[in-house]
Amino acid sequence: MTKVLIVDDEPVQLRLTAEVAARAGFDALTAQNGQEALSLLRTDSAIGVMILDLVMPELDGMGVLEAMRRENIAVPVIIQTASSSLETIVSAMRHGASDFFVKPVAPERLTISLRNALKLDHLENAVRTARARRDGTVGLNDIITGSPAMARTLELVQKAAKSTIPVLIEGESGTGKELIARAIQGMGERASKPFITVNCGALPAHLVESTLFGHVKGAFTGAHADHAGKFEEANGGTLFLDEVGELAPETQVKLLRAIQDGEIEPVGAAKSKRVNVRLISATNRRLLNMAREGTFREDLYYRLNVFPVYVPPLRERMGDVPALVDHFIAKLGAEASRRIHGIAPDALDMLKSYNWPGNIRQLENALFRAIVLAEDSYLQAEDFPQVLAQISGREDALTRTRLTAQQNTPVHIDDAPLILKASDAIAPATDRFLTPEGEVSSIAALERDLIIFALEHHNGHMSQVARALGIGRSTLYRKLKEYGIEESMTQDAA
Template structure:
């Protein structure tokens, strides 16, 4: 594995040499330059993994360098060196997208940890780029962005099943991205240039589902004043995605099974059979085996649909994906809105990481779309996020108390509420910013 390359930018030669000696001792390849203009040139030539730059320099200072690098090499983490009197400027640099900062005099242990984290971030971004290329430029949207073990497994299964015609059942909680996984399978398959028809079975009244799925001839029933093609015919040659498959009435399931097995259907009111070539992908948040036991779902249809199974883990098991998903959604929504945003501030990111996300990725997506709308420029801050996020796992950040309660009782209730919330968040009290508990 090649060594990581670090670029040091500082107008003081003694500082550059100090950093270079330390980094080389840790096994890094090191390049040096005395100013921001030289840094831009070297970065274009050597493509460093991390850049360490002084904040105060002549000609092109550290903040201007960060802004220029954001345009040229947005995935390269930048660590700023700060001295006394420049902390406020360093905080501003973090808002501009700097990964972190180290203070003078240098603390080697802190620098080592920061570099390891920066390199991990760079590696994660690189792996995501590779996965996106492997996934054939699939529009990730909801559900196909992430680097956690559950998401890696789901992506691998998508790649394996996509080239075949096998029926697929996708399971997972509401909001985990089942439709986007179905779209990814379609886009990676030989059917990618043919239709992808998505039907939400739970949204169609039982009296209309047969017509919606199989179509009808003119005069087939009252109100059928013209021929109508059903979803199966519309998907001919492509993929039919049946979301909430468990909602199909039991009396219609035999007809679904017949069309899947024989690849032929008859419209309502029709006399002739029509050949259809359709790949069926189904999704459900129900336990279909339990539905079979309760005689609400046919076992033969289940086995015909469930040739290949992909389960999507709930978001609480994919918390490592939060930073990557956050950046993906911010990039997407800010691009759609014509805004230039630089991500989230550390306090805002902490709120997102601590929250329980009962609505899974769909809730995260909606939260960030709202935040991008509210944020003008710069970084998304806590005030751009819904108030309930301050309570961690979906609880309110406010403590409701009766009017006229004595001060001692108010303190007691506040302490108990704080400890309860922190316990739910699985966080230590001293890690909770801005809250203290007096002994």
């Protein structure tokens, strides 16, 4: 429930406004002067919007707005006052107020103003985060969380940002590992420097070395010009190796050498190049487990795992779901050009009770789909048929959409399957027309197997078996006797 801070020196007006906010579904906090309001704003980061009276003794509303600007307190403010002068309205808006109304105000007008202010705040946050990603200045404020499970993670992010120590971020897919990496860079001395991302799982085997280290003209067929690799592109900044556990063993050797020496050797080059790169790696598997199994080089593991950071899955921080939902509704609603004002309480409760095996990425995709298909201005539980079907098992939820295959049970990072070695690859299935010795089966053997299969499929009902095989019942009985399987028959009840 979003907290609303109501500031007014008139006790009756304060109580009436608080009751309107509470009936609209908000958690109302009250303050009778500006100093008390600033104290609450400094200590309670969960306050989502403030209704502020302009005329108060000691510190008035304008003074509160100026203090908020100085201290960078970014909470939407709705001004209410008994004065309706144009000069007062313009001054309040210049100080950052998002709305303005004159006392007394209708409850419906106040409720709409509160919801619009929250929606605008979420949209501004989404825009600010996107701009910070582009400029390389992502910080802790861009990580949407208030969960105790993330406290240790954020603490480690702050410490990692103060140095250029290699960082290994571990966590399940979709938990926001790249955002954590960007925050480490954005709060450090390399902020605004290049941040180059490499998806190690998507690198073609024959182009890995060229992609990472570059190549010179003529190094191989198709190399028509010099090409700078990812290490060179990230020179002076940060190289983010996503899903580093997917690298092939031969690539791991070359990566280890580049990290140890601080030098790269482009394919076909006569000499190596020195690079200054801050390395951040991420994986959805435990590299330690892979090193023990022999699928990841142990020496490379210790080079990457100098400063480990673990990102907990969404199911361990469900308190973040409401804030994430508000953020994505604002962001995705704007992208899809849909006027979605929020989510119904029962739908939010349903999302909070789901285990989200795909984590934040799955939540974002579910909300995007719901926003596009929603018929109402508030998202309802039926706008999430996939989640609804798995939680309640309602038949109508299964028929609302064509459900795609998805992971029903979350898999912890410790239990994630290891990459198979070439020797562990599953052998191809034997052809059904071949014998175990590899010879072609006879027609009689195939026919016998087919009859046995049809008997089992139709529970021994002879009429159905004969009809399915396209033969008469007398022929079927003859073949049963011929192949010696009539004793296993169930008598035809038809």
